[in-house]
Amino acid sequence: xxxxxxxxxxxxxxxxxxxxxxxxxxxxxxxxxxxxxxxxxxxxxxxxxxxxxxxxxxxxxxxxxxxxxxxxxxxxxxxxxxxxxxxxxxxxxxxxxxxxxxxxxxxxxxxxxxx
Amino acid sequence: xxxxxxxxxxxxxxxxxxxxxxxxxxxxxxxxxxxxxxxxxxxxxxxxxxxxxxxxxxxxxxxxxxxxxxxxxxxxxxxxxxxxxxxxxxxxxxxxxxxxxxxxxxxxxxxxx
Numbered sequence: 673x674x675x676x677x678x679x680x681x682x683x684x685x686x687x688x689x690x691x692x693x694x695x696x697x698x699x700x701x702x703x704x705x706x707x708x709x710x711x712x713x714x715x716x717x718x719x720x721x722x723x724x725x726x727x728x729x730x731x732x733x734x735x736x737x738x739x740x741x742x743x744x745x746x747x748x749x750x751x752x753x754x755x756x757x758x759x760x761x762x763x764x765x766x767x768x769x770x771x772x773x774x775x776x777x778x779x780x781x782x783x784x785x786x787x
Numbered sequence: 788x789x790x791x792x793x794x795x796x797x798x799x800x801x802x803x804x805x806x807x808x809x810x811x812x813x814x815x816x817x818x819x820x821x822x823x824x825x826x827x828x829x830x831x832x833x834x835x836x837x838x839x840x841x842x843x844x845x846x847x848x849x850x851x852x853x854x855x856x857x858x859x860x861x862x863x864x865x866x867x868x869x870x871x872x873x874x875x876x877x878x879x880x881x882x883x884x885x886x887x888x889x890x891x892x893x894x895x896x897x898x899x900x
Contacts, residue, residue, distance in 0.1 A: 705886040715876055717830070717891040724886060763830060772835040772843040773818060773882055775889070779829045 674699045676766050678778035685754045686786050692739075693749045693781045695764030701725075703769050706740070706747045711761040711780075720762070723747065754785045791881055793892035800869055800899055808864045808895045810879035820889070821854065821864050823847065824876040833877075836862070869899045 675698045685691035697706070708720040723731045723740050731738050735755075739748045751758055764778040792811040800806050812819050819836040834844040834854055841854065851873075853865045866873055876896050880889040 707888055715824075715894050715896070717878060717880075717889075717894075719888040722886070722888055767886065769886060772837065773885060774820065774832045774835055774843065775822075775830070776832070777830045 674701075674766050674768070674776050676764055676776050676778040678764055678781050680781045681779070682782045682784070684784045684786055685751075687754055687756060689754055690750060690752045691754055691783065693751075693762050693764075693783065695747045695749070695778055697745050697747065697764075697766050699745070699766065699768075701768060705767040705769060706738075707765040707767065707775070708736070708738070708747075708749045709763045709765060709777075710758075711763065712757075712759070717763075721749065751783075756785050756787060759783060759785045791879060791890050791892040793877075793879055793895050795895060796893065797896045798898070800897070802871060802899055803868050806866050806869055806897060808866075808877050808897070810862045810864070810892055811860070812862060812879065813881045813890060814860065816881040818882050819862060820880045820882075821862075822878045822880065822891075824878065824894075825872075826875065830878070833864075866897075869897075871899050873897060874899045 677696045704725045706723045710718045710720050721733045721736050735752045737750045761780045763780045765775040794809045817838050821833040822830050824830045832845050834848045835842045851867050855863050876894045878891050878894045880891045
């Protein structure tokens with residue numbers, strides 16, 4: 673069974689600085705999808721970025737980028753130029769490309785951006 | 788942008804009572820999901836629907852839970868006899884396409900007292 677591990681329960685970063693959130697996963701699949709979701713205090717789940725395992729190029733969305741290391745089964749999220757609005761819980765998620773396409777989530781990292 | 792709508796946003800219920808949570812999915816999507824998040828913890832899969840049938844359910848989704856599509860479009864999640872440990876955020880979601888992520892509803896916060 674697949675598992676997703678986020679080893680940093682809480683992190684903080686100064687506004688305008690860069691922070692990296694870690695995620696590792698375990699799977700025997702060769703193809704799959706990985707995601708980062710943001711959950712602000714409103715508790716809405718917001719997709720930040722996605723990565724397809726068969727693509728070696730790391731995904732980028734504006735200030736958000738990932739470092740996808742398939743062999744190491746690592747999928748970290750880098751937030752550049754951190755803003756106060758980035759304060760939230762961040763969840764890493766794994767999805768198989770078949771079956772029911774359900775997510776397996778990590779336990780989350782609570783990120784606080786300091787003014 | 789298509790939305791997934793959940794009602795109510797917050798519900799308080801007495802232990803042992805039945806609750807019904809409602810979701811209006813994005814129309815014409817074949818896949819549909821319910822997830823649960825005990826406050827401060829991770830988001831957990833409850834059940835998936837494909838083409839109007841349950842396609843997978845987790846071990847959390849026991850006989851106390853049921854999912855229906857009463858009018859062919861909207862979904863309901865029913866908990867027959869609530870327990871204190873059912874207190875959580877409940878999210879419904881539609882996928883935007885295989886591997887493209889989900890559109891989540893804004894969630895229903897259930898508090899069992």
